[in-house]
Amino acid sequence: MPDLGDCEELPTHANRAAWDGDKLRIEVLLNPQTMSISTKSDWQFTPSTAILAWVWPGLGHISLGQRRRGLLVMFGVLFLFLGGVLIGGIDVVDRKEDRLWFWAQALCGPIALAVDFTNQTFLKTWPPDGAERSDERESRAIVQLGRKGLGRVNEMGTLFCALAGLMNLVVILDALHHPSRRVADRRQRGSTEP
Amino acid sequence: MIPVLAYIPFLDPINAVHDWWYLLLVPLSFSVSVIYLALRMPSLDHYWRRVLLMTVQIVGAIAALAIVLVVLVQVVIPRLPVD
Numbered sequence: 001m002p003d004l005g006d007c008e009e010l011p012t013h014a015n016r017a018a019w020d021g022d023k024l025r026i027e028v029l030l031n032p033q034t035m036s037i038s039t040k041s042d043w044q045f046t047p048s049t050a051i052l053a054w055v056w057p058g059l060g061h062i063s064l065g066q067r068r069r070g071l072l073v074m075f076g077v078l079f080l081f082l083g084g085v086l087i088g089g090i091d092v093v094d095r096k097e098d099r100l101w102f103w104a105q106a107l108c109g110p111i112a113l114a115v116d117f118t119n120q121t122f123l124k125t126w127p128p129d130g131a132e133r134s135d136e137r138e139s140r141a142i143v144q145l146g147r148k149g150l151g152r153v154n155e156m157g158t159l160f161c162a163l164a165g166l167m168n169l170v171v172i173l174d175a176l177h178h179p180s181r182r183v184a185d186r187r188q189r190g191s192t193e194p
Numbered sequence: 195m196i197p198v199l200a201y202i203p204f205l206d207p208i209n210a211v212h213d214w215w216y217l218l219l220v221p222l223s224f225s226v227s228v229i230y231l232a233l234r235m236p237s238l239d240h241y242w243r244r245v246l247l248m249t250v251q252i253v254g255a256i257a258a259l260a261i262v263l264v265v266l267v268q269v270v271i272p273r274l275p276v277d
Binding site: 068069072075076079080082083085086087088089123148151152153154155156157160163164167170171174 | 212
C-alpha cells in the first residue's frame with residue numbers, strides 16, 4: 001500500500017493519506033483531550049516578537065501575552081549572563097580577543113553589546129596613552145591586569161555568557177514561530193483537565 | 195609600589211572560583227532548566243518541581259559521565275598493553 005505521507009504537519013497529532021486498494025483512505029487523528037484538528041494556520045510567524053526577544057530576553061513572550069513564561073525566560077537568561085559577568089568579570093565579553101564566543105554572547109541582545117562596549121572603552125584602553133609619569137602608568141597597568149580573568153574563572157564566565165546567548169536563540173526562535181493564542185489556550189485547557 | 199586591588203562586583207573576576215569551578219555546574223544546569231521548561235511546558239503547573247527534577251538529572255548525568263571518564267583514564271587505559 002503506497003503511502004502518500006503526511007498531508008499536513010500538525011503540532012501534536014498527524015493525519016495521513018494512503019491508497020487502500022482503489023480507495024483513498026484518509027486518517028485524521030484527533031487530539032483526544034481537545035477533540036480538535038490542528039492546521040498549519042494555527043502557527044504564526046511574527047518577526048517583531050523575535051526582535052523584541054533579542055532586544056530584551058523574555059520581552060517577545062510578554063508581548064505575546066505569555067507574561068509568566070516571558071518573566072521566567074528573562075530570569076533564566078539574565079541569571080546566566082549576569083552570573084557569567086559576576087564570575088569572570090567584565091572581561092568575559094570581548095569581541096576582539098574572543099570573537100567566536102562573542103557571536104554567541106551577542107544573542108543575548110544589547111546587554112551583551114553594552115558590556116563589550118564598556119570593556120573595550122573603559123577597561124582595555126585604560127590607562128590611556130598620555131603624558132603621564134611612567135610609575136603611574138605602571139601601577140595603573142597592574143590594576144588593569146588584576147581586572148582580567150584568567151584560567152577557569154575566565155572560561156566559566158565566558159561559557160555562562162555564551163550559553164545565555166544560545167538559550168536566548170532558542171527563545172527567539174520560539175517567539176518567531178509560535179502557536180496562535182487559540183491553540184495555546186486549547187493546549188493549556190487540555191493539559192490542566194483531569 | 196603594588197596597589198591593593200579592591201574587589202568590585204561585575205568588574206573584577208572572582209578568583210576564588212579557581213578552587214571550586216566544577217560546582218558552577220549546578221547554577222548552569224538550573225538556568226538551562228528554567229529557560230527550557232518555560233518554553234517547553236504547555237502549562238506551567240508544577241513548574242519549579244520540574245525545574246528541580248531536570249537540574250538534578252543534568253547534574254547526575256554529567257557526574258556519571260565524569261565517573262566513567264575517570265575510570266576509563268585512571269583504571270582501564272593504564273591496564274591496556276603497551277604494544
